[in-house]
Amino acid sequence: MTARRTGVFVCHCGTNIAATVDVKRVAVEMGQEEGVVFSKDYVYMCSDPGQSSVIKAIQDNQLDGVVISCCTPTLHEKTFRDVSTEAGLNPFRCEIANIREQCAWVHSNRDEATEKALKITTSAIRRVQNNEALTPIGVPVTRRAMVIGGGIAGIQASLDLANAGLDVVLVEKQPTLGGHMLQLSETFPTLDCSQCILSPKMVEVSKNKKIKLLTDAEVTEVSGFVGNFKVKVKQKAQYVDPELCKLCDDCTHVCPVVVPNEYDQGLTGRRAIFIPYAQAIPASFNLDEKSCLGLNPVVCGKCADVCEAQAINYDVKPKTYEEDVGAIVVATGFDLYGLENMGEYGMGKYEDVLDGLAFERLCSASGATGGHVLRPSDHKEPKEVVFIQCAGSRDPENHCAYCSKICCMYTAKHAMLYKHHVPDGQAYIFYIDIRSGGKGYEEFVQRGMEKDGTVYLRGRVSKVFEKDGKIKVMGVDTLAGRTIEIDADMVVLALAMQPSKGTADVAKTLKIGRDKDGFLAEAHPKLRPVESVTAGIFLAGAAQGPKDIPETVCQASAAAAKVIQLLSKEQLEHSPAVANVRLSHCTGCEMCVDACPYEAISLTGGGKAYVNEVLCEGCGTCQATCLRAAIDVKNITQLQIFDMINASIGG
Amino acid sequence: MASTPTQTPKDPSVFEPRIVAFLCKWCSSAGSDLAGVSRMQYPSNAVPITVMCSGSVSPVYILSAFNKGADGVLVSGCHPGDCHYLKGNYFARRKIFLVQKLLSFIGIEKDRFRMSWVSAAEGAKFAQVVEEFVRDIRTLGPQRKLKAKR
Amino acid sequence: MVDIVNIRAHAKDLLEKGTVKMVLGYQRGTAGVLAEPAFITDAGQADHLVWDPTCVQNLALYLVNEKKAQSHQRDPDTRPIAIIAKGCDSRAVAVLLQERHFERKDVHVIGVSCGTLGVVDKNKLSKALNGRVATKVEPHGTDSFKVTTAEGFVDVAAADVLADRCLECACAYPAMHDVVFGEKHEDRGYPARFTALGQLEAKSEDERWAYWEGHFNRCLRCYACRSVCPMCYCPECVVDSIELMVDPTTSADEKANRIKWIERSAVASENSMYHLVRAIHLAGRCIDCAECERVCPVDIPIRMLNNKLEKEAKDMFGYEPGLDPELPSLVASFRDDDPNSFIR
Structure with a gap:
């Protein structure tokens, strides 16, 4: 039935709308529209009295459709649909006319904005008058989750989920869990050893029966929808069976291949068969097929020969897993902005100009130099070290526009650790300003200055170059107003964090958005910070934006809580605004079947299109493809669009 | 940031283009919301119709908008690869390409019908797309070729 | 060259054996020179079939009509229909198959090649004959027609009287067929498509x-x-x-x-x-x-x-229509590298 008792509610939003749109005029004119029996304006429609007045109006006037002319439907569509339900009106008989974001806020001429608001509201009225009353479709839920990324974020999320009783599939691209946190030496502001606090959690993951860990693995395909995703995971060939590997290290002694060790930021070398860290989980050696002489016993085969446990098999093939999960947490982490991008700091040409992670490896007891800070070039103890903050960040013209957030703190930590390793050395830090918000953070920076004598120089470094075995740093101290030249033994750049290299691909596979800097986009910057725009997919850690360890852990637990909340339901509600076939017009040409992105349409025996409503997402691609007007998405039908076009033109 | 509203009455002799903008819900409509939140100012001529996906915009909608008197029609969706519905925008791209070629072939000014990719993060781009579109259509004047004389 | 005798024999055979319920073809028209569609259901009538450059109609239309008619019949005859199809017509059948209008087994395509010629445009023909009325048009060699008028025979260059589409035709030979008459000519010597x-x-x-x-x-x-x-x-x-x-x-x-x-x-x-x-x-x-x-x-x-x-x-x-019934239709498909530069 076409709605003939429509109510219109025009919100002032304080002065947000009312300052540019003549809301009174909108309410009055809309009251005269065909089928509108009630119309009013109110200062805050979403407030408690505002909502109550909508309920009262629906009941008093037996309204069969309502239009709320207010802000974007992403904010309050749900609010007012709930209000409608409370008033006894089917929620799908409520539509939002967005006259704030798409009108009042973007125009300044009051007449013009009001004219546009009238058109937008009329359009919504025309639409709601042909809205069907619908009931959500119930869909069963797969009570199982996937976590992508095995750094601290992924580990925390997996443990929280598993401890809540859910089965978890944890997918990590590298051969071990741990991510970048496992590379760190000590962590600010308490200087506890990173590996000491992380490895117990890694072991916990490996011991937890609820967690299925897939390392060396990547997500290649995702289909389905919230509550029922189907994920394909491809795992590289596991030439060393982790179950059999005894960690005896015999294999590395015979392996003839040496390549830079990426886990040590290239400061050391490793063999083609290797273990990333002693703490690696799974606790097993790995064969890197890229650097191995060819996985061919005729060519080499030495490692397999010496392996007493017979854990090495060159004939293993990559595996593809198909996992059914109800929700996905994406925690793909960060990479550092490349040194090679920093033309002014030597583009990675100078051995003694390091990035922060390499410096971590120098400080780490498990690192390249066994915990002694030594110059990579000549293994001498550096006596003067310059740390440069904001390297590649806060520089929209040349590098990343954003503040990388954690660099102030980790640079303060680096200077402090350096002083602990080389007590007679001197650390200089070039900074723009110091951002030390966080519990104990400011005190930590102060301690570095006062106790460890770190010299902070406010200004940018214009150039870094090698001369006579020293790294010459040319900078400026803007506070003292003088140029500075330091003959440093080592320079450490606090490079910006950027989304890890695989993040773009993961985002594409999962169909979740990214922001302008490439970080994963949250559904709402304030109110939905751990949800992606796609229902059932959640975000955690530095893939969403630069953040430190405590914040990452917070977000990971929050994402886990969201998943637990989602999967605690017996069934999910699927939007009933799905495609509907007009059998009389369908010729069974199969064009909609080919065009449907969800394979939700098939042909029946009678040669007519049939929509599987659970699979249909209501995108309307079929609607636009059908030549015969035989398929329509409910509540945004061609008739409704026709009326909306009319209203939008003002005809 | 928002400037004080002006009250200048409309000059009837100035041509005000009437534009219908089909925006996909997930990217372009969200992008236009962002333009709003950022208080970016652009002309009010384009009236948005939010559809689920650019792939749902039937060529008939576009032709019909011209028939009803639109001076310009804009279709805006997610960038390739970013479609909320996986591939709706690819279908849209193909259909809309054909409509554009057909309209131009019969002598409808090419600039009256435009497609854009505007993501949810591109508020500024949305404002710019509308601004340029309105400017281009102003120079073309009213669309009378397909408009029904009713 | 297509010999109508062979087509008639094939049609007769199909109808006698009852493998098809009808042969859609052409017969001499009663109004003017153009042939008209023939619906032959009786083997005895197969000799009415003609094939010449006046067989302009696309008979695929009648397959569509027959399907519509069938949907209203209580006990429809579901045997296939044979259709005489020129290159273009056979592509029409392919599109209908692509759109699942009927199945391949429902149609028996008797392909006829237009060779180096095609069908005539009635208006062009009148013009070329300067007012004389044609009663018959036959192929004559590879590039002209022998036109019979009341005043006698006239030889007309094919390029002057062929239908516009035939002049640009790229599919004079029916790619999809169950049987085909006539041969394929790669270069027809007319303007490009x-x-x-x-x-x-x-x-x-x-x-x-x-x-x-x-x-x-x-x-x-x-x-x-x-x-x-x-x-x-x-x-x-x-x-x-x-x-x-x-x-x-x-x-x-x-x-x-x-x-x-x-x-x-x-x-x-x-x-x-x-x-x-x-x-x-x-x-x-x-x-x-x-x-x-x-x-x-x-x-x-x-x-x-x-x-x-x-x-x-x-x-x-x-994308070319009517080439492969198994491909998805033009607007129900896309390629990642479809043109994108027209989009802002």
Whole structure:
């Protein structure tokens, strides 16, 4: 039935709308529209009295459709649909006319904005008058989750989920869990050893029966929808069976291949068969097929020969897993902005100009130099070290526009650790300003200055170059107003964090958005910070934006809580605004079947299109493809669009 | 940031283009919301119709908008690869390409019908797309070729 | 060369064995020189079949009509139908198969190659004959026709009287067939495909609008183009707002809320809309049999509209209609590298 008792509610939003749109005029004119029996304006429609007045109006006037002319439907569509339900009106008989974001806020001429608001509201009225009353479709839920990324974020999320009783599939691209946190030496502001606090959690993951860990693995395909995703995971060939590997290290002694060790930021070398860290989980050696002489016993085969446990098999093939999960947490982490991008700091040409992670490896007891800070070039103890903050960040013209957030703190930590390793050395830090918000953070920076004598120089470094075995740093101290030249033994750049290299691909596979800097986009910057725009997919850690360890852990637990909340339901509600076939017009040409992105349409025996409503997402691609007007998405039908076009033109 | 509203009455002799903008819900409509939140100012001529996906915009909608008197029609969706519905925008791209070629072939000014990719993060781009579109259509004047004389 | 005797023998054989219920072909017409469609169900009538350059119609239309008729029959004869199909017609059958209008087993395609010729354009023929009336047209060699008139025989160059589409034809040999008569000729020596279209495209925007406005203004909205088109088989055309199809599934709302995408009045704006919607709906489906243009009583160059989209589809999307019934249709498919630069 076409709605003939429509109510219109025009919100002032304080002065947000009312300052540019003549809301009174909108309410009055809309009251005269065909089928509108009630119309009013109110200062805050979403407030408690505002909502109550909508309920009262629906009941008093037996309204069969309502239009709320207010802000974007992403904010309050749900609010007012709930209000409608409370008033006894089917929620799908409520539509939002967005006259704030798409009108009042973007125009300044009051007449013009009001004219546009009238058109937008009329359009919504025309639409709601042909809205069907619908009931959500119930869909069963797969009570199982996937976590992508095995750094601290992924580990925390997996443990929280598993401890809540859910089965978890944890997918990590590298051969071990741990991510970048496992590379760190000590962590600010308490200087506890990173590996000491992380490895117990890694072991916990490996011991937890609820967690299925897939390392060396990547997500290649995702289909389905919230509550029922189907994920394909491809795992590289596991030439060393982790179950059999005894960690005896015999294999590395015979392996003839040496390549830079990426886990040590290239400061050391490793063999083609290797273990990333002693703490690696799974606790097993790995064969890197890229650097191995060819996985061919005729060519080499030495490692397999010496392996007493017979854990090495060159004939293993990559595996593809198909996992059914109800929700996905994406925690793909960060990479550092490349040194090679920093033309002014030597583009990675100078051995003694390091990035922060390499410096971590120098400080780490498990690192390249066994915990002694030594110059990579000549293994001498550096006596003067310059740390440069904001390297590649806060520089929209040349590098990343954003503040990388954690660099102030980790640079303060680096200077402090350096002083602990080389007590007679001197650390200089070039900074723009110091951002030390966080519990104990400011005190930590102060301690570095006062106790460890770190010299902070406010200004940018214009150039870094090698001369006579020293790294010459040319900078400026803007506070003292003088140029500075330091003959440093080592320079450490606090490079910006950027989304890890695989993040773009993961985002594409999962169909979740990214922001302008490439970080994963949250559904709402304030109110939905751990949800992606796609229902059932959640975000955690530095893939969403630069953040430190405590914040990452917070977000990971929050994402886990969201998943637990989602999967605690017996069934999910699927939007009933799905495609509907007009059998009389369908010729069974199969064009909609080919065009449907969800394979939700098939042909029946009678040669007519049939929509599987659970699979249909209501995108309307079929609607636009059908030549015969035989398929329509409910509540945004061609008739409704026709009326909306009319209203939008003002005809 | 928002400037004080002006009250200048409309000059009837100035041509005000009437534009219908089909925006996909997930990217372009969200992008236009962002333009709003950022208080970016652009002309009010384009009236948005939010559809689920650019792939749902039937060529008939576009032709019909011209028939009803639109001076310009804009279709805006997610960038390739970013479609909320996986591939709706690819279908849209193909259909809309054909409509554009057909309209131009019969002598409808090419600039009256435009497609854009505007993501949810591109508020500024949305404002710019509308601004340029309105400017281009102003120079073309009213669309009378397909408009029904009713 | 196609010998009609062979076609007749094949048709007779099919009907005698009962493997098909009907042979769709051509017979001598009663009004003018053009052949007319023949619906042969009796083997004895197979000798009525003719094949010559006046067999202009695209008989695929009758396959569509037969299917519609069948849907109303209580106990339909489901044996296949044999159809005599030129290259273009066989592509029409392929499109219908692609759209699952019927299955391959439901149709027996008797392909006929147009060789180096094609079918005649009746108007061009009258002009070439200077007022004499043709009674018969036969192929003569590879590039001319022998035309019989009351005054005797005339030899006419094929290039002067061939239908426009045949001059640009790229599929004179029916690719899809169960049996085929005549041989394939690679180089036919006529203008390249889309030559006429290119001339129209080269005009300025204003000239193009003046051209089309002039034509659209004349449209009577008789819908002959739609009626003759084998692809216009929708139960109800989206441009129609008068005929209301009602069946038990039609809801009261549907009855009350008819979308009037286009008004019925034959005025320029509505006529333009009609032709634009029709062209868009034929994109990737039109196989350029040009029947629409042939039957137009006011000579609107409808073929050019369809040609335009056919060309764009071929150039930009590598799509050609009627080649492979198993491929998804033009607008129900895409490629990642479809043109993108036109988008802002």
